[in-house]
Amino acid sequence: GESVGLHLPTLSVQEGDNSIINCAYSNSASDYFIWYKQESGKGPQFIIDIRSNMDKRQGQRVTVLLNKTVKHLSLQIAATQPGDSAVYFCAESTLLEYGNKLVFGAGTILRVKS
Amino acid sequence: DAGVIQSPRHEVTEMGQEVTLRCKPISGHNSLFWYRQTMMRGLELLIYFNNNVPIDDSGMPEDRFSAKMPNASFSTLKIQPSEPRDSAVYFCASSFGPSGRLFGPGTRLTVL
Secondary structure, three states: OOOOOOOOOEEEEEOOOOEEEEEEOOOOOOOEEEEEEEOOOOOOEEEEEEEOOOOEEEOOOEEEEEEOOOOEEEEEEOOOOHHHOEEEEEEEEEEEOOEEEEEEOOOEEEEEEO | OOOOEEEOOEEEEOOOOOEEEEEEOOOOOOEEEEEEEEOOOEEEEEEEEEOOEEEEOOOOOOOOEEEEEEEOOEEEEEEOOOOHHHOEEEEEEEEOOOOOOEEOOOEEEEEO
């Protein structure tokens, strides 16, 4: 039969513009959130993380915003470059008895146009 | 540190054959994870070890899959017998404590 794959949302931006990638998480008990970048043929690469007691954290060219009220996470990339083209995953972490459980979102494709 | 090391990077095998995937976590990390990534299901956690002990194997698809971690620097994921639907990219990741996981480059498995 015909297989149906995940249909990932795609964000296309012009080189030099800012990118905003959004993620909705499901568990209000999640206490730690991570953004990963996955380039073609490679494993997910850690970008930035944020704890639930914060609402904003900045890195180099990246900012993560957390809105716990609506369970929403966003990744902002400033001055997007062609090398930023990849699939971006958010992940939510919940501390359980045996350790922290990490649940990944489906991912968003970022395409940077030169 | 060279990061998480996985081998082989690519594996092509025939249905029914045994497949063994290998992982060397980052030195000092006490947690190791095996994930599977497919277009159909995205990134799925198969099993999680903490201090070499399997803690959560609820993601292991069926008895054909098994994983071991004989010491802090080595883990294997075995599929026996392999089936075409096992074709995927298998990632190993490691971490220290409740922190972000660092992923290896993955093993692309094709079962014909």
